[in-house]
Every structure is written in structure tokens, then in C-alpha cells.
Amino acid sequence: MPSDCIPFSDTNYFSSLICDYLEEKPELHSFYNRYPKLENFKNQIIEKQASFSDENRAIVVKALQEQYKNSILSDVTVKHIAFLEQSNTFTVVTGHQLNLFTGPLYFLYKIISTINLTKILKEKYPEYNFVPIYWMATEDHDFDEINYFNLFGKKIQWSHKDGGAVGDFDTKGLDKVFEVFSSEIGLGQNAERLKLLFKEAYITHGNLAAATRYLANELFGAYGLVIIDGDDKALKRLLIPFVEKELVSKVSYTTVLPKAKQLEAAGYKVQVNPREINLFYLDKGLRERIIEKEGRYYVNETDISWSEKELINHLYEMPERFSPNVMMRPLYQEVILPNLCYIGGGGELAYWMELKDYFEAVEIPFPMLLLRNSVLIQKAKQTKKIEKLNVSDRELFLKQHELINLKVRQISDIDINFDTQRKHLKEQFQAMYEVAKQTDVTFYNAVKAQETKQLKGIDTLEKRLLKAQRYKLSDHVKRLTILQNELFPNQSLQERNTNFSEMYLEYGEDLIPILINCLNPLQGEFVILKQ
Template sequence: MELEQMSLPVNNKLLSAYWSGSEKLHTFFEYKLHDTAFHKRAQYLKNMHYNTNELSNIIRSFMEPFGLSPKVNEHLSHLADGAKVIVGGQQAGILTGPLYSIHKAITVILLAKEQSEKLGEKILPLFWIAGEDHDLEEINHTYTIVAGEPKKRAYSERTVRKTMASTTDLNKAEMKKTINKIFKDFGETKYSNELYQFVVNEMDKSATFTDFFARLMNAFFKDEGLLMIDAAFIPFRKYESTFFKNIIEHNEKIAEVVVAKEQLLNDSGYGTPIEANVNNANLFYVRDGERFLLERRNNHFVNDQANVKFTKEELLNIAEQTPENLSNNVVTRPLMQEMTLPVLAFVGGPGELAYWATLKDAFSVLNLQMPIIVPRLNLTIVTRQVEQILAEKQLSVLDVITGKSDHLKRQFIESIQDEEAKKKIDKLYKIIDAQYEDLERHLIEQQIDLKQIVDKNKNYHLQQFDYLKSKIEQQVLLKHDNIIRQFNIIATEIFPNNNYQERVYNPYQYINVYGPTFVEDLLKLPFAITNNHYIVRL
């Protein structure tokens, strides 16, 4: 593997301003991203109390079914002794979901190592699995490459209920069909069979989306000691009981300050990432694994769809007795994270940065402090096949992402068109049109009213000319299919559907080509936390 950095135009205004250390953003974040911030935050955490011994036991019980490596055991011991954590998280996608799930975990691990050295104390990597999320349509698919184009491959099982990823049973027969399609699309390499068997075996051991995700992530990162916790893990939910009560007690004020902060963010030109509402309780009620968003109405917490209505006291009792029946949303999840974990820094993507920007005052309501926010690494993987095409075309990855290669493809297609054939067809078009006009004049003179039939007949012939023209164009393109396919390959691999590769494909597409040490070798590269985009050449 070879590593290269490139500077990309940043389309996300908030991310660009955050990297620049803009004073304008000071009101939205507690810290600027700087070494001194980590020292300051570490000192702050020394004055906070966390039951890290219990937390370590909970994480151990969650991870034990997936296998505890020596490094994970070591990190659990450090956590029990009060070590701080770097946290990042993601939904439980199929085959770990898009590549950026892996990129987040890598960022978390590298940042934990870096800060351990700089602070002279053990800092641990922790991955927060958003297993409580219920939008399964976001996680039930991945993309492969078929005939040079991105192809969506989705798990076909559907449910009308808003069940959480952690409570939705896998239909293993249907999931295996999906995995079979995905691996067929990957194509056969010397790694394929072993890789396929591993994935299917891990799926067979899994009961839910979250189980499957956690098993695959643990396989990638167990030797790095990456700790994992599922937000919907019942022992963790019970651990959160007191913290849910804190959120309920301050519920109205949290909603109020978030709405005000988001309005300020919008006034500053950064939009409304969560579209907060003062009546939103920012909590879900969970019944039979299904989530229902609560809102405050007439001094009650209600959801009409679920036909539930709680007084504040009743909701506090739920938090006390059965906290597994509560779940956080985009506002309260960061608050819960701060109350449960000694978070030195949170690693997130551009979308997460935007909604965290609305939450600083919500942290203050609970007498908490927003942690340092660190944008995740951004990577594009370049296979040898793509590398060869880029070299042949004298193009760079940047050229593909910024549209230069697409422009060259269009220019090439225009240059190979048979203009003479088009002119001859256009000439025939004019001749036929003129002959039909002559026929219409004759029929009118003879007082024969067949205009509709004549027009229909004429249109039929003209359509045949268009058809002939399109078939000529197809044959011309077929003659140059190899060159056009090369342009399509680099666009599909590097910037599929006009989107970054890391948001579309899963890591197994590249493991199938590179081999089982793909993630291990990525971790050996000399990454730094930077606003540049990394190119990894396989």
C-alpha cells in the first residue's frame, strides 16, 4: 500500500470553517481542534466521576460472544481503572456498511494511540454501535460494481414496524442470498472462497443486524483492542437509568436551547441539520423492540401512533424501573454518551459535526461539557486496475472527483460520432417531410380528409429514422467500447453516483482484491488527522 494526500474543495461550509479554527464557530463548540484542547479536556475529566468498573464489565459482557482478544482484555482492564476514551460510532450496516465505518474506527484507534503518547496516559478506542436506530432501509443494503456501474444489493426482508437494528431478527436464508449476490458481483479471486465462508459463518452466528455488524468489526479490529458497545444493549440501558432521569427532568429546557442554537446556526449560514422542535422530547419509547418518538403535549409525553401518554412522573418511573424501554435520538445520544463515558474526544463525519453544533447549550443544561470533536479520516482506495487506467489516461484521482475525466469521456464520444451518417439521415428526414407535405396539399385539394392518418404515418417513418440514428450511434460506441468502459470504471470506482467511494462501497470489495490483511495494513499507514483527503494505492 502507498499513501498520498490531496487537497479537495470542501463543499461542507461548516466542516471547512471548523478546520480553519474560525472564531465564528466558538459559540457552537467547546474546543478548537488543537493539542492544548486535549490537555485541557483531560484535566476536566479528572474532576468528573464515572463508574468505569461497571462500564468495563458491561462492555465485556457485550463483546464476549464475539471473542475477546488479549488486547481487548487489556483495554477493558484499563477502562476499569478509569482510562479515558476516544469515541466514534455508526449504524449496524450490512458487511459493516459503507467504508467510512471502517475509516471512523481507524481514526478512533489512531487518535487514541496519538493522545496516549502526548498525554502520557492510556487513552482507549471505543466504537459506539447505534443499534437503537430503527431506519432499517438505511442499513439493509450495500453497493457492488456490475458491468462497470454501481449496483444496489439489498436484503429483501422488510418490516412495517420501526424495530431497532438490535431487536430485528435476521432471516438468515435471505441474508445468505444477499451475500451470495454481493460476492458474485465481486468476482472470483484467490481470496474469495475463504472470505465468503468467513462472512457466512459470522452471519450464521448472528441473531440481529447488530450482532452481524459487531462480529465483523471485531474481526477487523480485535488486535487493536477496539472496544465496542451497542447503544441498545440492555445492561447498558440499565446503567443509563439515572441519566435518562436527568434528561427527563431537564427535558423542556434541553429542547428550548437546542432550537435556539439551531436557529443561531442557521443565521450563521450553516442550515438546520436536525430541524429541532421545542415540543420534541428527544426520546423514544420502546415497545416490543419498536421505537416511538415522544413529544411533550399538555404536560404529558405522548405518541399518538403508539397510543401512549405518560406524565413526567410515569416516564421517570420507566427510566427507574425499565430503562430498556427508552431510547435516545440525535439530540440526547451525545448527552447520554457524555454522561456514561469518559470521552476525551468524539470522532464524526460532516453530518455529525453539523448536528453536534446545535448541542453545546444542551450539554450546559445538564452541567456537562461538550467533548473535543474530531472529523474522521477521508479515504479513497485505488486498485491496481484503476491505477493503470489513470496512468494511461494521464488522469489523477482529483480529476475524476472534480469531473475532468467525465468531461474527457463526453469529448471522446462526441469525437467518434459518424456525423456523415447523421447528415444523410437528416437529409432523408427532410425529403420525407417534404413529400408528406406535398401529399397533404394534394389530399386537401381533392377534399379527402385523412390528416390524422397521414400525420400518424409520417411520424412512424420519422421515428424509424430516429431509431436508425440511435442504432448507428450504438454501433459506433461498441467499436470504441474498451475506451469508454475504462472511463466508466474509474468513475464508478472512485466517484460512484457522483459520491465519494467511502459512502457507497463496503470494505469486502477491496479485501476480495487485496487480501485479508487489508484493514491491518491500512492501520500501518502513516495517517495524520488532517483536512486533506487520503489516497490509498493498493
């Protein structure tokens, strides 16, 4: 499948922080450890190897074996889990919410970036093993962010009244979602495969975590993906010392807040602001913030409270009740995994860059940060339309009104550019300015005001001519608009809206192999795949 690439900065969909990071601008060097170049991984391996214990490895492997006990695993995944107990094995991690039926397309791109990076690292450093990890965000509670996916421009949504961590949500009601999905997806071999995949994931599994594990394993198990659920007592026990520091010393707040202010002072938007305590309390149907007032600790919006000593005792007895928020979750991941690199989207990397001083304070190596692959997939009919309309890759990413105006100017049989008239007008007024210099300031200002008025008049006439030509060329404009709306649903990136099932209908079981073969996570550019 042929592909083209354009710089992320040329898409106009990525923040200045991410574009500057990709350019390795010096003002960002203090916010990350090592830039993700292939040659930099050697020192990251040495640093992580020196800090990660064999005891932690054994605990992680045992926890994974327990989590997978009801799953059918590929030989590669089984081998990868076994590798994790060896001191020469390291991970590459991506994380994602438990979006219904994967949510938007970039779920696939995150995991494929992760799988492909482990392959590249193995080729470069054959003496080590590298395992791709998908961290399921089972402890999140933002249900409204994950309870739907978009299909052919329609929102397929699941209604559920439960509370607490979404991973524990039972799958009641998803049979009705399946009926809606089945009616929309149509007929054919690929459609039937999608229906079976949805049914096996969400109808036969009891909760959302198990359903998501099944789905991700079905899609990526053949590539050795290892799926981990952090909502695990044995794994949480490894985090106890760091949770205790968080509760008593508020270490994340005192280190992240100054770093966030540094980022802001450098001219960048702060993605997440830390709280004084960056932990939730987790129980059946409950996930609420832990807060401290006058030396006593409370679970927000409840009657639950402890003294400091009582809370620490409770932590050692039931560590599974303590849930890291977005500020502490990265630390939890790096404590329990021999990880080298985190792969995420622009928003994720933005909040990771607030955390470097926090990691240094608790003496955990800060991982390398890699922007996931981003992709625009053009189906065969769309590629033909693009060629017929003579639209370039970069032009596709323009705002719609900019694209339409540009193409109307290009194809119009009238020159819709009054720059010559503007130049002539300015030359005429230049002579008047020479006269004005010999009089008083009021006359000079009058000449300037008249020039401004007439230049604005030319702008207005140009806009009216452009509007008239847009009307005259309305058929071309309409085809251009429909095409861009197909490729950029809701005037946003395809990968942030479209569900993978639309592409699966087109490519079937070849979809993931195509993406695996075409995406290089170290390429650092936006990929356009054309059929």
C-alpha cells in the same frame, strides 16, 4: 502503499461548515469546545477526569463484560476493557449504524481513525491509557438505511418485516442474502475468507447487534477495539437524571434550538432540528417518539400514555425502555464513557455543533470533534490509467462534464478558447461606446445589446467546437468517463458507495493493516492511496 493528499475543500464533496471548521474560522469557535490538535488533548483530559466517576467506570466495565460474554476477544481488547476501570484511562469514540456487512467503506475509515488516534495520544501522553470505542447504533429504526450494501455496482439487499430497534432484528432471511453474495463474489482465497466472514457473522448469530459485534471484532479486535451497545439496562440507568430533565424541562429543545438558529444565521445548513422531547419509547417491535400534550405523555402512534408522575416512576423502574434520539444519543455516550473525542463524518459533526450549549446546561464536558479520515483507493490498473490519461489528483474530483471538457481542451490539436476573439470584440465595441456617449441613451443601449448578443454568439461557437472535439476525441472521453465512474460510483465518493469486500478481494488480509499504516486522523486532508 504510496499516498497523496488534497484539502477537503478541493474535493467539492464537503460542506462549507466542515471546510470552515477545518480552517478553524472564528465564526465557528462558539460551536465547539477545543479544536482537535494534539496539544489540546491535555486540557480535555483534565476536564473529563474531574467530571467522570469511578462508579461509572465500574458500571461500564461490568456492562461490557456482560455484552462480550459470548465473544472471543483479543488480549488487547481484554486489556482495554480492564483499563476502563482506571482513572487514567480515556476513550476515543466513533459510532455507526448496523449496516449490512459494514455498508460503505467509510465504516472502516471511522474505526481506523479512532484506533490510530488512541495510538497517537498514547505516544504524546504515555501516563494515560486510551481506548478506541465503536458505538453500535443498535437502537436505530431506519432499517431502509442499513439493509443493503453495494457490490460491483449491484445492490445486495435484505428483506425483513420486523419493527422496533434494528439491533433486535433476527437474522432470518440473511441465508438468502449469503447465497446472492457468494455467487457475486467469485472464487479465490480472499473470496472464501469473505464468504466465511459473512456466514459466521449473519448465519450463526441470532440478531443484528450480535452479528455486527462479531464482524467488527473480527476485523478490528487485534487492534484492541472495544464495541459497546447502548441498548443496555445498566448503562441506561446512568442516564436516568438526564432523561428526567428531558421529559420535564425539555432541556435539549430549549438549548439546541437557539444554537441551531445561530448556526443558520452564520450561513450554515442546520443538520438536525430538535424536537420538544428527544426520546423514543422502546419495546419489542416498537420504537416510537414520546410526545407531550397538555401535561400528559404519549407514545406516538400507540394507545400508551402516562401522567408525568407515572412516566417518571416508569423511567426509574425500566430505564431500558427510553431510547435517545440523534439529539440525545451524544449526551448518553458522554455520560457513560470517559470520552475525549468523537470521530465522525461531516454530517455527524454538523449536528454535534448544535449541542454545545446543551452539554453546558447539563454540566457534561463537550468532547472534541474530529472529522474522520476520507480515502480514495486506486487499484494498480486504475493508477496506470490515470497516469496514461494525465489526470491530476485534483482533476479526478471535478464534476464529470468539467473533467471531460478540461481534458479535451488540453489534448485537442485545436485551441478551444475564444478569449482572444472576445477581447478583440470588446475592443471594437469600446470605440462604438465612445460614439454612443455623444448620442442618446437608446443608442447606447442598442450598442450594449449588440455586444451582449455577439459575445453570446462566441460562447455558442466555442461550445460547438468543444462538442465537436469531444466527438473527435470520443475514445479518450470514453476511457476517462469509465475511469472516473469506477473511482466515483454514481458520481459520488467511493467511500460512500463501495463495500469493503471489493477492496478485500484485491488486498486480502493486508487491507486493514495498509489503512492502519497510511491514515493519520489529525492530518486534516483527503487521502488518495495508490497501488
